[in-house]
Amino acid sequence: MSLSLIVTGAKGRMGSTIARLVLDDPDLHLAAVVERPGHTAGLETFGCTVTESLEAALPQHPGAVVVDFTAPEASLAHARAVAATGNPLVMGTTGLTRAQLTELEALAAKAPLFWSPNMSIGINALCRVLPLLERILGAAYDLEIVETHHKAKKDAPSGTALKLAQVLADSRGLDLEAAGTYCRHGIIGARKPEEIGIQTLRGGDVVGDHTVFFFGPGERIEVTHRAHSRENFARGALRAARWLADRKPGRLYSMADMMDGV
Structure with a gap:
């Protein structure tokens, strides 16, 4: 059974790369793409749910892993959204403050959250x-x-x-x-x-x-x-999504957790 994913910031450099790689992988299913209001035109070519808010996509795709490379405030809002539904969330956003990371650590008690400033x-x-x-x-x-x-x-x-x-x-x-x-x-x-x-x-x-x-x-x-291309980071994020899908809430996971035992 293929793993369903929701990609936020689908028109961004990383979001578009991740969405394309998901479509190319027979073991993955692109369930939905999310982009900020007024910027969703053209995303229908992905052949999946297109929405302007993650909150609207989550009830339609229970259990789907969200992959997020956006901006600190947006990523934090997405973490709050999955905390209400239990969907796993992989974040590669940089520039987070200590206070924002502290909130992510608290939200990780409610949903499986994974954050790394570099997915390589x-x-x-x-x-x-x-x-x-x-x-x-x-x-x-x-x-x-x-x-x-x-x-x-x-x-x-x-x-x-x-x-x-x-x-x-x-x-x-x-x-x-x-x-x-x-x-x-x-x-x-x-x-x-x-x-x-x-x-x-x-x-x-x-x-x-x-x-x-x-x-x-x-x-x-x-x-x-x-890094020769952004696909390097995108492939790391998809590897993290596969790993996170079977994890339980309780802590803010990282690449170090995923690589334990390697």
Whole structure:
């Protein structure tokens, strides 16, 4: 039996890519697409329910997994909607505040919720490998991250860069709020050993590049991930949807949960 999905933001970069991949997969069924009011024209070509609100789609498709790559406020509204119906929800939205994540964690008691700032399998593999590298190299190696995205990206640094920085901060026993350095300008003095630099580049149509630098005495190590297309993230989100379909409410799930035991 195929898994039914509802895709929000179906005219967006990620939403349209996800919807197309669902249609191409015989094991998946595109039950509905959602787009904001006044922007649904043309979505009928997907051959499924088309609606301007997730609340209208959910009663028609009980149990369908919702996949959401929209904006923080919209994603939070969608999480509140599925909390009322119990539908699973996979979110790849970035730029969420701590308060918004706290609300998501509370809503996860009512419906299976999954959130990751980056759905790439490769990036999430890095999140597991980087702490090992950090522990082997030790505190003598300075940590820096550079991320590059297309010029239309609205949040900075990227959610992925912040995730990588958090993983490294946790490994080193640092508070990222205090250790994160996002801009350097003027006479700022020598670099502090507890800093984690996170620098942002924007331009062109870059899908997403992230490089983690370990600057040590007499050498440096660079670990780079480059996303070649948005299908990379879309396929990760669909893998998460398959995994989440069998989970129960109770916690805000992540890629780390899905990859446990791998």
